[in-house]
Amino acid sequence: MLQELIDKKKKLAVIGLGYVGLPIALELARKVSVIGFDINSNRVALMKQGIDPSNELEKEAFDGCDITFTDSLEVLKEASFYIAAVPTPVDEHKVPDLTPVLRASETIGKVISKGDYVVFESTVYPGCTEEDCLPVIEKLSGLKNIKDFKLGYSPERINPGDKNHTLSSIVKVVSGCDQESLDVIAGVYELVVKAGIHKASSIKVAEAAKIIENTQRDLNIALMNELSIIFNKMGINTFEVLEAAGTKWNFLKFQPGLVGGHCIGVDPYYLTHKANELGYKSQVILAGRTINDDMANYVAKNVVQHLIKTVGNVKDAKVLVKGATFKENVSDIRNSKVADVVKALKAFYVNVDVEDPYADSDELYHEYGFRLAEKTGSSYDAVIVTVPHASYLSLGEDYFSGITKEDAMIADLKGIFRNKITNRTYWSL
Template sequence: MTIYERIVTRDEKISIVGLGYVGMPIAVAFAKKVGVIGFDVNKEKIELYKNGIDPTKEVGDEIIKNTTVDFTSDETRLREAKFHIVAVPTPVKDDHTPDLTPVESASRTLGRNLTKGSIVVFESTVYPGVTEEICVPILEKESGLKCGIDFKVGYSPERINPGDKVHRLETIVKVVAGQDEETLETVAKVYELVVKAGVYKAESIKVAEAAKVIENAQRDINIAFMNELSIIFNKMSIDTKAVLEAAGTKWNFLNFSPGLVGGHCIGVDPYYLTYKAEQMGYHSQIILSGRKINDDMGKYIAESTVKKMIKANKQINGAKVAIFGITFKENTPDVRNTKVVDVIKELEEYGVEVKVVDPAADKEDLWHEYRINLYEIEDIKEMDAVIFAVPHEEFKALSLEDVIAMFGSSDCINTEVMAEIAATSESVLDLESNNSRVLIDIKGLFNREEAENAGLLYWRL
């Protein structure tokens, strides 16, 4: 029988190396069909999974409790599997060069426990060539086996969107690649067990690696364009959201919006591609320009907040500002490479005291990565400014009255009078001297007109 047939009959198992935001959904999906060993070096995480707790919130506690995934931090258990999927993160270093440490470490661990006849599939986002030129030599060295003879490799880039309950592993077409035709067919069949949307067979591993890295680079560039437009339109006193809604009525206008671009994908992957391009003697122009715009948005938002506070006659040094949301995107606990931290750091440079509220964020990761503590909504009082940075569902339930209650009592404004003023021909700028409550609504959670009518000095990208 082939490896695929032995997997289906449960004579062989699949192992998932790395049980994070990507690896866990993969493990759970495959466990519904075949035998799965879920391996992670983090023993504490493994214990959480064994106790039915999902720290990623990607699949939920109930599903974790009922899954048949065999969770372990014992690397020797990997010897029980013949089909291995490596799903570890690929971050960048402080100088924006690729940090391949996690994928190299995973390759060494797997190599020490690799058996003849195995297939190893990498899902980690990398630049073209990493699988065959970096990972394969490590696997060979650690195992003493020869790639192409004793074991085979493939690549299938992850496309899971953290926090997205619609576009899941099962509903997204899966790109697959193998070092030869036989391996490609096996990898395709295995993934077809769980991916209802089907698979796309790339012509080579490098093509699949390149396809993944440009997916996020493309999004990064499009968002950078929106961010640049936001900067331009703010200088013109034109509402960016209104402009995009008008332009969006054309059938082929791309639906992107300005914002903070962080996380472990869009804010990182473009650097993998530009790094490889530099090695080949080409200096990226468009990709790096887009990255610079997006990397600078935290500073821009903080400076815009300070300017609004000055217009509201606020004392900046010692001012109190609340920030709602610190994860890299909405409805996920993931704080890796979050750009909200850039806003916080910049505000603190001005002597501003910042309090962060985020019911979704992983508190332990937040403290470990950034030394930031979280506050509850009821703790937010007597603020000089409030920033909504991440549109979590919990925040969408807040009303403008809830927001107004977060400001100091000395900031009382007659909302009826303000509404009357707003109804006249006076411009927003005319109202600014009358407003002392600053609301920075980065993603446009609230209605601008209603916020201004309520007496708030409102600003958004």
């Protein structure tokens, strides 16, 4: 299989061309012949023009790539090696929503042939690939794993907005249903991953490794957020404390903040869901999730308390929220906790404007019910800087003075303007 892919006698397909799938497809398309498949025909049309709908990749990233973009199952059937890179969200009750990954499994089941390979990259709980996805593929294809085709799992490690830690520079964890599949899958990824390959002993181990990466980060950020709440009551600046503590060589440098996005704010729920099915109720992991999920309300509460003191009737108050994406320098609004801040403020009937140089206003409206302000005002009673977008870093005291009243609050969640705001009430996590 590997040599046939290299010789372009066989094709590789990537199913799902979002933040994860498209970079993988383009990297591999420099080495093998690739079919990029997505069910969204509008996205496919843009990619055919060399445009990344997610605004992560420049047009040059498409140059020199042997890739065909399509939403056609007939074209997809031409592949022999399938990589599924679809989202794995949670629903409103924080329960894993396997709909995208199961639909991808259905798609694969309709197109695979004997001798093909199937690799999932989506973040799931241990056992999902073999217990939930595999039966769908086998039922629709009439083929059996190991005997007729090979199944594998290689968790994505792409970090949106990060230009340093890219696909080729991060060690890739791979796994397979047997030794042969493990070696072939490792060989395919070795074509583009310069940092090296780690062969996991089983698919479940690879699934578990991925899910605890983000669970660990979630818990560490939860600790920082809880410390921030405590230090705020003590009148201590959390970022000054972290700066001092960070002088020790083994202190882990995490920071407080809103925890959103498609990974850290979601993945732990997949693990706790599976644990619950097995009769174990998570304590530490869910405690961290509770803290992080409530930070948006905590931020809104502190801002509203200031408005009550300075404005009186909060219905007359105007607040500017700077930043709507889930993290800095990306256009990704999935699971953005900024939306929760806006919702909490509006629950108090506060007038809220939102601006963001990266976010799409229509997407925000479709997902959260509010749009970006066409033009920001000049007499705000509070400004909340949610994420440290590059364009925000150069802002200074004159800027904030020019758009706020004298008794306004600057809520700088990530502490980027610490010691730079002196003529307004300054607050940070």
